């Protein structure tokens with residue numbers, strides 16, 4: 001059966017021993033299917049064989065000829081060995097050299113017919129050479145009279161297309177070039193893929209619905225796999241390298257479609273769940289919500305709130321992602337939804353990724369709900385055992401209406417009487433997996449996830465495709481734009497000058513240090529030293545240090561002092577990333593800005609520009625900086641639109657790193673690329689949802705998707 005071939009472990013392929021199988025496994029390649037869905041990194045046209053006489057320096061060319069002589073050449077560099085071979089075709093001769101590959105003396109021998117592909121270079125006074133070419137030995141003992149597979153004489157262009165022999169796989173055709181995986185070279189992988197395709201004699205089950213295949217005129221699954229690796233000779237190499245041939249696009253779509261169908265099934269099953277705590281909304285409740293509102297909502301906030309409140313009234317649990325730029329005002333939207341749930345007599349849990357943020361949310365919530373009849377509690381790691389002993393039963397009795405905490409809230413033994421709404425802040429650090437925890441505890445509350453910074457649309461579709469998405473566009477009125485300056489560390493005096501001006505006007509300053517886990521101690525020392533230096537530079541002002549290793553109440557004291565304006569300069573590690581909200585802070589200096597990710601920089605910058613005063617963000621970098629770092633900092637000074645920054649970040653980092661692979665439940669997609677194949681992803685998303693909701697997928701199709709999810713994404717279950 002063809003499907004059995006696809007699921008065959010790679011060590012059953014000829015030439016894949018335990019060592020190679022282990023290396024392939026490390027690269028995520030376990031089965032034949034994995035191998036076939038790992039596209040080449042690029043394609044090279046080696047089908048056009050050139051006359052040796054027509055070679056020009058600088059070209060990359062394919063030639064075919066006979067080896068006249070071959071051997072290891074002497075060089076003056078000790079330890080350096082050069083293997084060289086003289087190749088001849090009907091038009092002339094050329095030297096081919098392979099640096100440091102002495103083993104070739106046992107591979108390439110005189111009288112072999114060989115095809116080479118490589119770079120043509122000038123070789124001193126002796127003419128041209130081809131350096132380190134890829135090669136394929138066509139035959140060991142050529143009959144001298146047999147026609148060369150090369151070009152004919154008299155061809156004026158000196159170039160002719162060779163009809164590739166069906167069994168040359170490395171040359172004489174459009175050739176796939178793979179990433180090297182451990183001990184498996186690109187050439188070996190090419191052979192393995194070829195072998196796998198030979199074994200795939202029958203058409204395997206095709207998860208792409210037939211009507212889509214017909215509409216797009218896409219090839220069958222088997223055909224597409226063959227053509228994506230060993231394209232027909234008339235295929236455009238440019239199209240191949242852009243991954244836009246029908247065969248490639250079909251496979252990319254398949255990849256997305258199967259994944260999206262899994263998400264859609266999950267979403268569909270979720271909508272079958274009956275929730276016990278369904279909110280109602282009437283004029284009295286609307287009035288209560290209005291009563292807590294400290295300002296007029298923006299249009300974006302109103303729309304998002306309407307979507308959330310509609311979900312609260314539905315019979316199945318909400319799964320909604322609330323997106324908005326830093327400072328867009330997501331908190332109040334969540335809080336108003338909380339008021340609706342509480343007015344219905346239900347409980348609400350608000351969860352944040354860090355204690356500092358949980359405490360900050362708690363303060364905000366207490367302030368907004370001041371004088372209202374809701375009982376709120378903070379359940380952080382810092383509450384005393386005694387308080388905890390009182391709180392837990394009160395929550396279980398339903399005496400507490402709203403609980404704020406870290407995500408430990410759902411993981412530990414907190415029991416609720418009637419938890420109707422769970423607000424989860426900062427999606428970055430929660431990920432798909434943690435979201436499952438609530439359900440695992442037998443709870444089916446409405447879930448509202450708020451992101452720290454915008455997520456690119458394509459990632460929202462993959463990471464959160466089983467959720468509904470609300471987007472708050474724009475910022476509340478009256479925000480002053482933030483000026484962003486990129487400066488070399490050597491010019492920090494200029495940063496100090498800006499700080500001095502602002503502090504003199506009564507404003508406050510953040511100085512941010514990166515805290516990378518591997519070098520946590522060193523960075524902490526650097527931050528501590530900087531706080532000491534700034535105390536000397538600004539003797540007339542108060543400088544303090546804030547970092548994650550401090551005890552909770554120390555942190556709390558520093559933050560309170562900064563909030564109260566008693567501190568002018570706060571030197572901090574990234575704990576303020578999600579933390580403090582101080583409208584009077586107008587300057588942020590980010591040290592080692594080159595070390596931060598783009599979204600993180602944006603998130604940090606969002607801590608200023610929150611008040612009525614104009615703000616400045618200074619990004620200090622330490623030379624030398626990488627091209628990537630340069631691109632990141634440029635993006636920061638180019639725009640302050642979080643949605644634009646998120647897209648740039650995705651392009652620069654790739655999807656795996658966007659959320660930070662460790663925290664993310666994001667399964668790796670095989671063939672698809674979230675920045676390149678956006679249109680296919682959108683289509684797959686729509687088709688999958690449409691077909692799942694309409695119930696038009698066959699049982700076989702659904703089973704197939706479930707089995708793929710099981711295999712590939714293991715811990716996540718579908719439906």
Ligand code: ADP
Nearest residue numbers: 295296297298325326327328329330331332476
């Ligand atoms: P984020 O979306 O980053 O979580 P917040 O909810 O913390 O943003 O809101 C940022 C700031 O903007 C807060 O100080 C909040 O009080 C204020 N804010 C939110 N919405 C409005 C609004 N409609 N009008 C005025 N200020 C607002």
Ligand code: MG
Nearest residue numbers: 330331425452
């Ligand atoms: Mg927030």
